[in-house]
Amino acid sequence: MPLSLPLDAERYHPDPQEPVDRWFQTASASNVRTTMEVVSDIVGPSCSAVVDPFAGGGSSATAARLMNLPFFGIEIDPVLACVSLAKSRATVGHARMLRRLPPIRDLKSLLSVLAMLPVCGSADEVTVASCLAIVLALRASRGTPLGYEEVAGDLARHRPPAATGRLVCADATAPAGWRALQVPKEGAVLYTSPQFGRRSPLLGAPPQLTASARDILAAAHADYGRETTLEEAGFTATTVATLRQSAMMMQRATVVIEHEPDDDGHDATEEVLEQAAAALPGRVYDARVITCGQFTWRGPLSLIVFDLR
Ligand SMILES: C[S@@+](CC[C@H](N)C(=O)[O-])C[C@H]1O[C@@H](n2cnc3c(N)ncnc32)[C@H](O)[C@@H]1O
Known part of the structure; x- marks a missing residue:
């Protein structure tokens, strides 16, 4: 029997006013406050970390930070991986480092700033x-530049980053990124929103920006490359392959997966639960589907929830 979690459209869609999260939001971003409420309703105060293997533009990274929890994220797109990393780890000090360098108005000025930064800290x-x-x-590439003052102002009011946590650019269905992530063995919530279907908008950042993001992540030993693409695998196969990797690293966790029907209206909630139980024998408990309402053309948003033990 599906449970239902009351949500209205405003509380589901990303809030363009949410400090830090507003810097950049993907078309399929989650609402930070809703993520926080779901984690607190479903997991409660015992939650010790947030793990998101489809981290996107970092709405769950922001939610984790507001909840004072370490964030462990995987994201296959290098630019989005950098956005998530900035949302989870940046402080006013980092904004000040940039403030002392030439303004970033385009890709050329980005390259000069990236060349100057290594001696700054x-x-x-x-x-x-x-x-x-x-x-x-x-932001500059989209014609909506973001000022240092806005960034520094948001960060001045934000919680300090958690002492632990990590973000890697990797394919969540493969082991390399998970090995590097070093997630807590117990007590975390795996809260994620895998790509819903082929027609889910991809980021499409300029190639030079992607190349710069990849260089930054490689220098930080956070780039574990791309092995498959989601378009090839589909929601259920990608989600189950990701759960299989997570289960090798986590002994106990609460799993919350956002789901919307795919491009053809196919609802995969039961299929994901059945295949997850088959892929992780004896480890899936209290499985349920929470139906939340319809917010996009695809159909109702559901949360696939279970305890991994
Ligand atoms: C629905 S979006 C997540 C939205 C996210 N909650 C946010 O705040 O932006 C799904 C994300 O998964 C990423 N992705 C797709 N396939 C992946 C894979 N195999 N491994 C890791 N990330 C992947 C996409 O690049 C996309 O950013």
């Missing part, structure tokens, strides 16, 4: 500031 500070630079360049 430690390797870790340079990685985070470089990811913040990618966010600014991405």
Whole structure:
């Protein structure tokens, strides 16, 4: 019997005013406050970390930070991986590092800033500031530049980043990224929103921006490459392959997977649960589907929820 979680359209769609999260939101981003409520309703105060293997533009990274929880993310797109990393780790100090350098108005100015940054701080500070630079360049490339003052103002009001957590650019269905991620063995929530279908909009960032993002992640040893593409595999196969990898790394976790029907209206909730139980024998408990309402042309949003033990 599906449970239902009352949600209205405003609380489902990303909030364009949400500090930090507003820097860049993907077309299929989740609402940060809703993610926080779902985690608190379903997992409660015992939650010790948020793991999102389809991290996208970092709405769950922002939610984790607001909940004072470490964030462990995987994202296959290098530009989005940088956006998520910036949202989870940037501080006013990183914004100040950029403020001292020429403004990022286009890809050419991004390249000069990235060339100057390495002498401005430690390797870790340079990685985070470089990811913040990618966010600014991405916004500039879309004709909606983001000012340092807005970034610094958001960060001044934000919680400090959690001491642990990691973000890697990798294929979540393959082991390399998971090995590097070092997720907690117990107590985390795996909260994620895999690509719903082939017609889900992809980021489509300029190739030079993607190449710069890849260089930053490679220098930070956070690039584990791409082995398959989601378009080839489909929602169920990708989700189940990802769960299989996560289950090798996590002994106990609460799993929450956002689901919308695919491009042809196919609902995969039961299929995901059946195949997850078959792929992880004896490890899937209290499986349920929570139907939340319809917010896009695809059909109702559901949460596939279970305990991984
Ligand atoms: C529905 S979006 C996630 C939206 C996210 N909650 C946000 O705030 O932007 C799905 C994401 O999964 C990424 N992705 C697709 N296939 C992947 C894979 N095999 N491994 C890791 N990430 C993948 C896409 O690049 C996309 O950013």
